[in-house]
Amino acid sequence: MNWTDIVGHVDNIKMLRYMESRGRMPHAVLLSGPRGIGKFMVARVLSTALLCKAPESRPCGSCQSCLQMANGTQPDFLNIGPDGANIKIEQIRNLQNEVALAPYVSLRRVCIINEAELMTVQAANSLLKVLEEPVGDVVFILIAANKQMLLPTIISRCMAIEFQPLTDTVLTEALVDKGFLHDQSEVAARLSRGRMGTALSLLEPEGLAVRNQAVEIIQDLLEGSVRKVWDIATILEKMERKDILQLLGYFTYIMRDTLMIVTGQDRSFLFNVDLADWLSGHAGRWSEEHLLQGIRAVETAGRALNANANARLTGEALLIKIYDLVKEV
Numbered sequence: 001m002n003w004t005d006i007v008g009h010v011d012n013i014k015m016l017r018y019m020e021s022r023g024r025m026p027h028a029v030l031l032s033g034p035r036g037i038g039k040f041m042v043a044r045v046l047s048t049a050l051l052c053k054a055p056e057s058r059p060c061g062s063c064q065s066c067l068q069m070a071n072g073t074q075p076d077f078l079n080i081g082p083d084g085a086n087i088k089i090e091q092i093r094n095l096q097n098e099v100a101l102a103p104y105v106s107l108r109r110v111c112i113i114n115e116a117e118l119m120t121v122q123a124a125n126s127l128l129k130v131l132e133e134p135v136g137d138v139v140f141i142l143i144a145a146n147k148q149m150l151l152p153t154i155i156s157r158c159m160a161i162e163f164q165p166l167t168d169t170v171l172t173e174a175l176v177d178k179g180f181l182h183d184q185s186e187v188a189a190r191l192s193r194g195r196m197g198t199a200l201s202l203l204e205p206e207g208l209a210v211r212n213q214a215v216e217i218i219q220d221l222l223e224g225s226v227r228k229v230w231d232i233a234t235i236l237e238k239m240e241r242k243d244i245l246q247l248l249g250y251f252t253y254i255m256r257d258t259l260m261i262v263t264g265q266d267r268s269f270l271f272n273v274d275l276a277d278w279l280s281g282h283a284g285r286w287s288e289e290h291l292l293q294g295i296r297a298v299e300t301a302g303r304a305l306n307a308n309a310n311a312r313l314t315g316e317a318l319l320i321k322i323y324d325l326v327k328e329v
């Protein structure tokens, strides 16, 4: 894994490479931005470069440290993340003890703290002490999807670097480079909203199964059999909460795409580019107002499910709402 393997994030990578190659790496950096867009991969390559023993063009991929990084045995590389729901104070204390020791192989130590926003307050305060009084040569790389959840005192101790999702075009091209068909890549790029990891999972054989299930459900509701509502609710009852939330996400995309068509936007704005004909075919069944109501109803159901509401009852209420909306037109 090297810098050139990373798709996008060109400016951030340029800056990190500059700082690394000139020996100007700050003591702590915070990589923040939405989940699944490649922050960890950047952190990992940066760590490899910082530990690499080659005189230039790091990471070299062939020194002792680079080889150890590749097989997961580099003793100067520390990588922690949540243990259960949180990063606990014991984990930070262990880290503190570890970084106080001299490096084994490289000139310094590097420590990735993944999902840093999940540190308990005690853990965060403990880390703060380490950041305030650095011991030895160590670089901390904090990764966070929700930067605002971190203590401001932690953020102020780090050089903060924001990551944005990849654009549709960059991600589509990258997927095509990986050997996927252009049309499929385009759908995956859009539905993933610029997240490489998500796009790749959508491109797996069953990757679009949940999206297609959402399409089928909307189609059933459009066909107007109220019996279907109960059938679907029974299916929802058996699904895991996270899968239902994913399904709801696709309801939103479908309605949002329909809204694009109803309001006469160009098809190139669709998330579900492959469904353009199906979407246009039923667009006449919805009014702009009904679609907005539908999108709001899905959001409400999502919030209820996140607050542990009963999946069947919440699902039923939502399906009836959507059913009523398409019936009225």
Ligand SMILES: [Zn+2]
Binding pocket: 051, 052, 053, 054, 059, 060, 061, 062, 063, 064, 065, 066, 067
């Ligand atoms: Zn190397």
